[in-house]
Amino acid sequence: GAGVSQSPSNKVTEKGKDVELRCDPISGHTALYWYRQSLGQGLEFLIYFQGNSAPDKSGLPSDRFSAERTGGSVSTLTIQRTQQEDSAVYLCASSTGTGNQPQHFGDGTRLSIL
Amino acid sequence: QKEVEQDPGPLSVPEGAIVSLNCTYSNSAFQYFMWYRQYSRKGPELLMYTYSSGNKEDGRFTAQVDKSSKYISLFIRDSQPSDSATYLCAMRPLTGNNRKLIWGLGTSLAVNP
Numbered sequence: 001g002a003g004v005s006q007s008p009s010n011k012v013t014e015k016g017k018d019v020e021l022r023c024d025p026i027s028g029h030t031a032l033y034w035y036r037q038s039l040g041q042g043l044e045f046l047i048y049f050q051g052n053s054a055p056d057k058s059g060l061p062s063d064r065f066s067a068e069r070t071g072g073s074v075s076t077l078t079i080q081r082t083q084q085e086d087s088a089v090y091l092c093a094s095s096t097g098t099g100n101q102p103q104h105f106g107d108g109t110r111l112s113i114l
Numbered sequence: 115q116k117e118v119e120q121d122p123g124p125l126s127v128p129e130g131a132i133v134s135l136n137c138t139y140s141n142s143a144f145q146y147f148m149w150y151r152q153y154s155r156k157g158p159e160l161l162m163y164t165y166s167s168g169n170k171e172d173g174r175f176t177a178q179v180d181k182s183s184k185y186i187s188l189f190i191r192d193s194q195p196s197d198s199a200t201y202l203c204a205m206r207p208l209t210g211n212n213r214k215l216i217w218g219l220g221t222s223l224a225v226n227p
Contacts, residue, residue, distance in 0.1 A: 004157070033213060040219065043158075043202070048213040056213060091157055095212065102148070103212055105157030 002026065004106035006092050012112045015084060021077045021109045025094030033095075033103060034067055034077050038088040046090075049075065079111075087113045117141050120203055120218030129227050133190040137203035137218045140184065144216070145208040147179055149188045152200045152220065161201075162188070165208065193225045 005024040013019055025032050034046040045059040049069045060066070064082075069075040079086055089110050093103035120137045127133055135149075146165055150158035162177040164170045170177045176189040186205070190197055200220040206212065 042219045043204075043215075043217040045213055045215070059213075093157070101212075102160045102163060105159065107155065107157045110155075 004092055004094050004104055006090075006106035006109050008109055009107065010110045010112075012114065013082060014114050015082060017082055018078065018080045019082055019111065021079075021090050021111070023075045023077070023092030023094075023106060025073065025075070025092070026104055027073075029094035029096055029104070030072065031095045031097065031101070031103075032069060032075050033093040034075070035091040035093065036061075036088045037091055037108070041088075043091070046077070082111075082113045084113045087111055115140060117216045118203065118205060118218045121221055122219055124222040124224060126224045126226060127193055129193060129195060129225055131193050131225070133193050133197070133223060133225075135188040135190075135201045135203075135221050135223070137186050137205075138184055139186075139205060139216075141207075141216075142181075142184065143207040144184075144205040145181075146206050147177070147186050148204045148215070149175075149177055150202040150204060152202060154199075158202055195225050195227050198224045 007022045030051045032049040036044045047067045048056040064080045067077045089108040091108045093105045095101040095103045118139045148163040149161045151161050152158040167179045167181045174191045178187040200222045202220040203218040204215045206215045
């Protein structure tokens with residue numbers, strides 16, 4: 001079946017612009033995660049959605065970052081007023097159950113801020 | 115000091131070699147260990163996970179955990195060029211969930227034909 005789908009695969013934008021990154025999880029997966037992967041930094045947890053529960057936003061680095069998940073399926077990560085340090089690969093993952101199940105990752109969005 | 119240390123490599127081996135990839139950690143509460151493989155420009159994919167000390171085998175892959183030394187390893191037997199990728203370790207306490215995973219930086223492996 002289809003895996004986790006992310007779009008766009010690449011995004012280049014100017015500093016100060018807003019960007020929206022999309023994640024379409026595996027059908028039926030109730031848990032959804034966003035991560036950021038930078039060179040030399042490893043995976044950095046950003047935000048977690050589980051069913052209808054309030055999201056865990058504890059990893060968001062600033063109030064310029066926000067995310068929503070509509071209808072328990074597709075999620076959008078929004079970065080406002082982008083900065084050069086936001087350049088990274090943004091990965092989305094989904095899993096079944098309560099969040100203890102193994103995560104399945106998409107191929108990410110490579111974001112470059114000029 | 116990072117909670118999880120992983121040598122970034124690169125590690126280059128000939129085809130057919132046995133590969134040993136390692137992570138050390140400092141938090142004795144970590145009990146759930148995972149290995150992910152990440153090909154270039156792709157997302158990580160789960161290879162193996164284990165809850166306990168000892169060995170776990172899956173085909174050419176063996177995951178080993180030594181809690182007394184706070185050291186985990188992934189062994190790849192009869193390595194193939196298709197194994198060329200970055201290997202990430204991840205771990206967390208048994209209580210909690212995967213949004214609290216602590217990730218290593220990854221080791222880049224090249225298997226040369």
